[in-house]
Amino acid sequence: MSGKRILIVGATSAIAEATARLFAARGDALYLLARDRARAHAIAQDLKVRGATTVHSAELDVADFSAHARAIERAFAAMDGLDIALIAHGTLPNQARCDMDIDYALREFAVNGTSTIALSNLIAQKLQAQGHGMLAVISSVAGDRGRAGNYLYGAAKAAVSTYLSGLRQRLNKQGVNVLTIKPGFVDTPMTAQFKKGALWATPEAVARGIMRAMDRRRSVAYLPPFWWVIMAVIRAVPEFVFRRMKL
């Protein structure tokens, strides 16, 4: 078989789409899951033209937990097993609203945290049964330490990163690699309202970093890599100093 069989959850996200184009260009087969059917179909057409051997797309609202198992089951069946699963869905919650509206905050936590854990769990079981494969999940540098500006999002991503760390240990001897991807600031529709500075990366650059990390079967990839240094410094700041900082 020539290309790899790849599942992407949250396929309309900018980072997922940029990564999918790299998969397509090398002739992989893709299965896309997304909430917006029309946009997923448009991306599927694009990937086909760019060289993907086959592209399926199907609908999945990650907030609907009851739909997860069936969607993952179908993806594995349609692709006759998977080599790589990339979980890339996410939103950017409004922290001020989270502070005032706990229902909203919990919904956002479910989308960015719990649903990702649930899907990781389902996919891990399948990959474990196969005895090979890779689970790559887009977490965030925001999960490395809570900041006043986006700690609901950060807490959800922290949960994801911690879960993946344990999952990686569990699957270490099973031939399944778990990759935690921690992008920094990425210029996407999700972050359209922010002013962009020197720390911002394009989705294409992050996608190239994801491919590199996958090829090297890395465990954790900060993207671009300089974020590892920034986060190491931020994590090292003692709490009594951190509480007074404005980040």
Added chain:
Amino acid sequence: MASMMPSWGRYPPARQHVLRVHDRFAPLPHFEGHALPRGNGRSYGDVCLDDGGTLLDARGLDRFIEFEANNGVLRCEAGVLLSEILELCVPRGWFLPVVPGTRFVTVGGAIANDVHGKNHHRVGSFGCCLRAFELLRSDDTRKICSREENPDWFAATIGGLGLTGLITWAELQLQPLRNAWFDTETVRYDTLEDFFALSDESAEAWDYTVAWVDCTARGKALGRGVFSRGNHAYIAPHAREPHEGRLKIPFTPPFSLVNGASLRAFNALHFRRAPRTVRRATQHYRPWLFPLDGIRNWNRMYGPRGFLQYQCVLPPHVARDATRELLERIAASGTGSFLAVLKQFGTIASPGLLSFPRPGTTLALDFANRGRGTFELLDKLDETVAAAGGAVYPAKDARLTGVRFRQYFPAWRQFSEFIDPAFSSGFWRRVVQ
């Protein structure tokens, strides 16, 4: 978010809100006042600016839709760059029939400016290889436009400067290709008369022709330059694809690097280095068709005040005298650019209502923005162009008066009926006042 997003000439300054468009099925994003679609911002003046309004940044519409590898029909979203199309299609044996001097323009921008290339005399302008597109209007209606369906909208949108609505996708007819290389010939010539002789002699046998002209030469040497012609190669050479240089102008120098002294020195050197007799070479399409793409951000060379590009076309029967008059005026001013281009357009008419290319001779060059002197010179050039019955290219313009524009493009009134009521541009407000 208010943003500068300047045009390629970095003149005139403009402030506008930027809204990104990345879903071709969605209605236009909500905006107050007027808006203008924006591709990759490679037009030189203010056709891609909307000072005080909103830019609908369509680069996010960058998906391919369908490629029929058996007959070369490509459908893609309007924000796809021509460079992306070439990267995809060349290895599969297809080529864009029309490419401008840079490949970093979007399909939408290429339609809106009805761009042309060095092979205009053989294939016409971009509109000629366009089969269909979809137009999204601010009232949320959509129109599929082609020669058969909504042909009046098809004609108005080709060369329509983005004013008739947002182009969401387009369908292009590509041409078959054997390989990525060109058989080329280069020769220097000494007089303007020689340029016309070489052009006439080359038009039959060569698909691509263009001349670099020494815009500083005067007297007997007026119009001297280097003539290039090329055809798609039958056989690819046993050579590796050239690596595109990473050259770039990393920051904007505090003043223009193009001045009287550097201009004369460069042009004299460039002319003398060119071969006296015909030199043959096989060159890869990238450096041969897009030499300036090898220097990223070359527009910064002109310093913080930016530059003005001037491109005009002069009808065949007066082309010789009018070209001479223009070159005399430019040489006398001591200004101009390293790259000045002369080319003979052919007779293939574009479907576009406001299309620029028309039979005759076209001259294109840059002028560093030195304030009033530069604008006065360009007004003088306009006198010659207007008297000759020619036209100036809106995609490159930032200073044309309304009187001149309406003279150059008499179809403007008919065109204006197709403008989206919520769309406008700096250029359009200037020329209809």
